[in-house]
Amino acid sequence: MGGGCLHDSYKGGALTEVMFYVLLATFTPRHGYAIMQFIEEKTGGRLELGAGTLYGAINTLAKKNWIEPCGEDQGRKKEYRVTELGRRIAEQELQRLRGLTQVAGEIIGGNTHE
Amino acid sequence: MSKKSYRFFGGLLQTQSNWLNKMAEKGHRLVRTGKMSYEFEDCEPGTYQYCIEFIAEKSQQSAQQYKQFLEDVGYKVFYKNINLNYSIGKVRYRPWAEKGGRIATNATTFNKELLIVEKRNDGKPFELHTSYEDRIAYTKTLRNPWLLMAALFLILAIVQKLWPMGIIAVLLFIPVLLYQRELAKLSKLAKTREW
Known part of the structure; x- marks a missing residue:
């Protein structure tokens, strides 16, 4: 894991919500369907990922080395797990979002609501 | 009771999935596909939903991986041809395919340009691409x-x-x-x- 690579990602800015949720889902090793279920459950059905979109997101994250396939592959569904790099990216994103919700809270007022 | 129908949709992907969905609504579940034929078996009307996915730009390996992924998600997946071509030993270059073009042959991706994806109806629209x-x-x-x-x-x-x-x-x-x-x-x- 090169520092340069991390630095690039650090400057990369905001993640999309889909990417961030897929990343979060893999903090516990999960296969495709489990990732879909996780996201649907955590968002109360607000974010429902199509299988094709999820497939693209998984491939993108794996290519960036933010997640990796794990466990025995034979006859079982392929599971993915967040990498050390992915974990740091997720932490940075959390910081960014905290900053954002704080500003939004100050301006809109009170607790966040629709 | 099984049923066999003959149709050819070519590049009209939406028309094909609409037809399959209409068949499923009437209680016909797809079990086998040929070049122009579709075989169905009886099912409870409205149990399944269908979606067509164009995959001709993928290599054989990435097409197989994608099919496997969809099956792991719990869908039933069929390969389908988009054109009518009965030749043997077909070799065709696809410049529009991924990574600067791909070669399609009968043994690899030729006549497997589409996936027909079947999902158990959960009352929601069936879409593979959402963002x-x-x-x-x-x-x-x-x-x-x-x-x-x-x-x-x-x-x-x-x-x-x-x-x-x-x-x-x-x-x-x-x-x-x-x-x-x-x-x-x-x-x-x-x-x-x-x-």
């Missing part, structure tokens, strides 16, 4: 083969001064324009929202 970014990428893979063919016929028409080629080119630009309109709509939506 705008992904829908834009997918719509481009649908547009590119038409764009290439249209451009080739146009060049042919101009170079050879053959006006029938020009007419074919104009006809081929119709799907290009339809996909282009869809892309413009999606890009506009993607400016402010992710999905």
Whole structure:
């Protein structure tokens, strides 16, 4: 894991919500369907990922080395797990979002609501 | 009771999935596909939903991986041809395919340009692509083969001064324009929202 690579990602800015949720889902090793279920459950059905979109997101994250396939592959569904790099990216994103919700809270007022 | 129907939809992917969905509503579940034939078995009406996915731009390996992924998600998946071509030992170059073009042969991806994906009906619309970014990428893979063919016929028409080629080119630009309109709509939506 090169520092340069991390630095690039650090400057990369905001993640999309889909990417961030897929990343979060893999903090516990999960296969495709489990990732879909996780996201649907955590968002109360607000974010429902199509299988094709999820497939693209998984491939993108794996290519960036933010997640990796794990466990025995034979006859079982392929599971993915967040990498050390992915974990740091997720932490940075959390910081960014905290900053954002704080500003939004100050301006809109009170607790966040629709 | 099983049922066999003969249809050919070519590039009309939406028409094909609409037809399969209508069959499922009437209680016919797809069990086998041929070049032009579809075999069904009886099922409870409305139990299944269908979606067509264009995968001709993928290599054999990435097509198989994608099919496997969809099956792991719990869908039933069939390969389907998009054109009618019965030749053996077909080798065709697809310049519009991923990574600067792919070669399709009978043994690999030729006559397997589509996936028919079946899902158990859960009352929600069945869509494989949901985020705008992904829908834009997918719509481009649908547009590119038409764009290439249209451009080739146009060049042919101009170079050879053959006006029938020009007419074919104009006809081929119709799907290009339809996909282009869809892309413009999606890009506009993607400016402010992710999905």
